Amino acid sequence: MVSPIAHMPARFRATRRTGAMPLAIRIVVALALPLVAALTVAGTYLGLEIIVGAAWVAFAMVGVLLANPVMGIVVMVSLYLLSAYPTLLQSLGFLTVQNLLGVGFVVSLAVYVLNTRDLSFLKVPQVAVFAVIGLLFLAATTHAPDAFPLLRPSRGKVFMLDKTADLAHDFVTRLAFLLFFLVFVRTRRDIRAAFLAYMLALYGAVPSALVNWLQGNLVLGFRAAASFGAGGNANKLSMICLMEMACWWFWALSNRGRSRRLVAAGAIAACLPVLLATGSRSGLLGAVVLGVLIQTGPRAFRVPARYVGMGVAASVLLVTTVIPAADWARMTHLMPTKAEDRGAASSNLMREDTILAGLHMIKDHPWLGVGLGNFREVSRQVYNDAFYRPPHNSYLWAASEGGVFVLGLYLLLLWITWRDLQVVTRLAHRDLEVGYIAAAIRIVYLLFCFFALFADLWQSPFTYILIGQIVAMRRYVERLPEPAGAAVRSARRSRYALAAPA
Structure with a gap:
């Protein structure tokens, strides 16, 4: 008796056996x-x-x-x-x-x-780097009681300052999430679903901030913030607004449909007043970075001059009508005096003290740092910092809590991921839909690296989601065959290898 499977194509038979x-x-x-x-x-x-x-x-x-x-x-x-x-x-x-x-x-x-x-997912370079980072953090945390024998858990204004257990748990669980992402996100449909989940879930902070603004629930009486997630911090909310503007822009370019363009325009328009209402100086600098990244990119992706003019005009109208004056004053005064803006001047002073405390930690403990989650405790009890704030700088956080080797490994991680993203953009002509996603992720990734100078982002879910998305896209486009006649076009457009939007 002949089995029906014997008459199936070899490729289909292999799929059936693998999926069983x-x-x-x-x-x-x-x-x-x-x-x-x-x-x-x-x-x-x-x-x-x-x-x-x-x-x-x-x-x-x-x-x-x-x-x-x-x-x-x-x-x-x-x-x-x-x-x-x-x-x-x-x-x-x-x-x-x-x-x-x-x-x-x-x-x-x-x-x-x-x-x-x-088990190839275990051989992904980013996974190996994360594993080494984890071992170094383990060594740093184990060494911390010897380096600071008198250090004791203490309470801040609301919560305990020692975050060792929380950050260790987050590191392990998010690394496991990255492994799951690398294993199960493989096809174009998977990549699109993950990207849309990222874009839509993150966008939830924008209407939340608008509702809070309309209800008068503003931080310090004038700064917009969302009710949940990273958007609860005004500076991170400004980052989210800029990332969302980029995502919606490329989502609109990926299809000529009028309805898609209108939806994207509405989403971007909602981000603009929220961005201005955050009063974030890093947000204003990030807006400049976003504009430079898009306008110096491939011509097909640039924002037309008329749209730029409309955006500038809308910003001026918002600032002169509905944006609280304190927001605009805070955004445009990078180094204000107490007479000009007492809150912003105090924020700068606390940031300076935090940076100095972190630099002292790096100088005194360069190899293993002060231990994962110990920054605020050590800042308060050892270096007598009156503010004992979180680092608010991912580069400073890595070097102070894990040592210079951890900082070097995080920089290596970012560089490897950037190289993967360059491969995706070079091969994006093999699948234009994934190519537009890659173009959006490129902007988001560079904004992420920029805002890491002003926020603790490397231990956040952003890191693992972006790395997983980029690695998944690279593996997908590398598996695709080269389309006929694409070699010449890709050589001419080596930066992105994407055709103009249809």
Whole structure:
């Protein structure tokens, strides 16, 4: 008897064998069903309905992720950017959507490895660099009690200053998320879904800030801020506005549809007043960086002069009518005196003290730093900094908490990722849709590196999402065949190799 599979094309037969669930996993699933049923009965009898519900949710998530793991990636990206970690029970904080998704991803990853015997995701250079960074942070944290034997946990105005446990947990879980991203985001559809999740989830901070502004909920009485996520900080909100402007611009260019252009125009227009209302000096500098990056890029991606003029006119109109005067004064005075702007002058003073404290830490502990999460404690107890603020500078944070080797590794990580992004833009003519996503991510990535000078971003989800997106795009475009006649065009446009928008 001849098997029907024997008549299938070899490529399809291989796909069928790869996609099949291993016998061991099928046995585990078969045993898990009656086990969960038994635990349901026992849990209900003991009054642990919440635990039972969480178990069923986790079991359902595993099934969904086995069928379509990219859905889980999209959810995790959205929750990371929204900083939303809803728990099923406040006293059981570990029952978060992220943790339940993590359980599902671990099972899905096990199925993937058993099916394909593919561990290439562990050989990605960025993963190796992160692993070494983690080991150095472990050494720095282990060494910290010897370097500071009298250091004790203390409380700031609201929270405990020691963030070692929190940052260590974030580092491990986000590195695991990066591994899941690299394994399961492979196709154009996956890349598009991850990019849209990033763009739309991050954009949620803009309407939130507008609502707060209309309701009069402003920081210090004049600075706009969102109610959730990174947008709760005015400086980071300005970064989000600039990133969103870039994303919506390239999203509009990727399709000639009038409705798409109108939606993008509305989204960008909403970002402009929020950006101005943040009163962020780094936001104003970032706007200059954004303009230079777009207008010096490929001609097909540049903003037409009439749109630039409309944007400038709209900005002038907003500043003279609805933007609080204190916002514009703060944005345009980089080094104000106390007489000109007491709040901005005080902010500058605190930043200067923080930078000096960080430089002292680097000078005194250059090799291992002061330990992960110890910056504020050491600043307060050892260097007697009256403000003991966070570094607000990713480069300073890495060097002070992990040492110069950690700083060097983060710079290496950024450089490797930039090289990957250059490969994507060079090969973007193989898939123009991914090419436009790459063009947007290029702007976002460079803005991320710029704002890292003014905010603690390297330990945030932004780092892992951007790296995962860039590595996934490179692997995708490298697998695609070279289209006919593309070699000459790519040589002429070596910077991006993208055709003008249709």
